[in-house]
Amino acid sequence: MQNVDITIVGAGSAGLTLALLLAPLGLSLAVLEQGSEPAGRKGEQHRVSALNLASQRVLAHVGAWPAIAATAQAYDKMQVWDADSFARIEFDALTERVESLGWICDNENIRLALYQQLKQFTNVRCEFNCTINSVVQSERDVLVNINQQQLLLSRLLVGADGVNSMVRKAMQLPVTHWDYDQQAIVATINTELPHQAIARQVFLPTGPLALLPLPNTKQCSIVWSCNPQRAAELLALDAQGFNQALTAASNAVLGVLSLENQPTAFDLKMRYASTWLRGRVVLVADAAHSVHPLAGQGMNLGLMDVTALAELINEAVEQNKDFTDNRLLRRYERWRKAEAQTLIASMEVFKRGFSNSQPLLKLVRAVGMSGVNQWPWLKAKIIAAALGNSGDLPKLACEQSKTSHHA
Ligand SMILES: Cc1cc2nc3c(=O)[nH]c(=O)nc-3n(C[C@H](O)[C@H](O)[C@H](O)COP(=O)(O)OP(=O)(O)OC[C@H]3O[C@@H](n4cnc5c(N)ncnc54)[C@H](O)[C@@H]3O)c2cc1C
Known part of the structure; x- marks a missing residue:
């Protein structure tokens, strides 16, 4: 012992x-x-x-x-917007007088x-x-x-x-x-436009989609939360279909988005x-x-x-x-x-x-x-x-x- x-x-x-x-x-x-x-x-x-x-x-x-x-x-800016309205909030490290707002690790x-x-x-x-x-x-x-x-x-x-x-x-x-009645789809994606060290989150009627900047300036990690039915539909799509749905959901804010790896879902x-x-x-x-x-x-x-x-x-x-x-x-x-x-x-x-x-x-x-x-x-x-x-x-x-x- x-x-x-x-x-x-x-x-x-x-x-x-x-x-x-x-x-x-x-x-x-x-x-x-x-x-x-x-x-x-x-x-x-x-x-x-x-x-x-x-x-x-x-x-x-x-x-x-x-x-x-x-x-x-590191990310210097955060942009959060509502897909369904004119609502938008932005945060900036410069204004907050901090080195950065956070780090994606x-x-x-x-x-x-x-x-x-x-x-x-x-x-x-x-x-x-x-x-x-x-x-x-x-x-x-x-x-x-x-x-x-x-x-x-x-x-x-x-x-x-x-x-x-x-x-x-x-x-x-x-x-x-309690069940949030949502799943989070997580994947690494390639972006057409550089992410410019900005963490982005869009609120969709089915749940939030986060685009988190990675060290490669044209790659992000996504956390796409949605109800189980929508998650199942998205995961059943082929890569091309998923990429189209993702690009549309993000309002093409980073241009055309494409999967770098296979998305995985987590119960929330x-x-x-x-x-x-x-x-x-x-x-x-x-x-x-x-x-x-x-x-x-x-x-x-x-x-x-x-x-x-x-x-x-x-x-x-x-x-x-x-x-x-x-x-x-x-x-x-x-x-x-x-x-x-x-x-x-x-x-x-x-x-x-x-x-x-x-x-x-x-x-x-x-x-x-x-x-x-x-x-x-x-x-x-x-x-x-x-x-x-x-x-x-x-x-x-x-x-x-x-x-x-x-x-
Ligand atoms: C999709 C998603 C996105 C997230 N994004 C963020 C984010 O951006 N920022 C943030 O702050 N948090 C985020 N989180 C939350 C974050 O991932 C967790 O809060 C964090 O990882 C928990 O750390 P932990 O050490 O408590 O548990 P874990 O990381 O789960 O570690 C527990 C460890 O215990 C071990 N273990 C389990 N059972 C046993 C056992 N019986 N005997 C011995 N070992 C055991 C496991 O193997 C594991 O290594 C996210 C979570 C999800 C699901």
């Missing part, structure tokens, strides 16, 4: 970032991952995430940012950059291709059975194992979920665990919540969870206090639940507001969108949220001049 201070289940962006934030504290850590070692972008298929400034600060702090930035595309390259940093720490043990057979806790520790043969005892266990979290199920933590479900904590087991990121990708905030939210948890553990370690203390873990849960609930609620308003073609609602959203573009204070609030500069941020994620106020 082996003993560690903290076990992290899941080596996704959240699990690896948490390990990197905790490793310098000198705690012994185990990271258990069912998949293989991160190897960077594989083949043609790749998933990307739009990371905001708050996430960038955290990833820079743990030393992974230079490697992530090397394969990412390859998910696998994020994991690889984090893992490369983590390998430097001898107090972190990473196990890949491992099967967790059971998670059982007593008052003092948590026992994990790995590959039917090894037992691992830890003082705290963190479930960073994604939307279908095994840890959440093993601890019987209740989850609320909102999941929210109503309890994130049981004894010495705590959930983070997608294991605790998953939201609609229309605002590109899921990974950003998860990175803030792990930064918040690490901040509280760090405080306890510095003050020679017990980092498994229930009051500390409850503080984490209260803090991050409030942030997750705000995001889930705003995604719902957006999703409902834009997926309705009722004429009055169309008029309201058109007026609303143009109002946002003209009212600087409202626009400032929206851009602060998009940059990740709003809400109660962990210290590491704050702009230098601001501090966090969590209780």
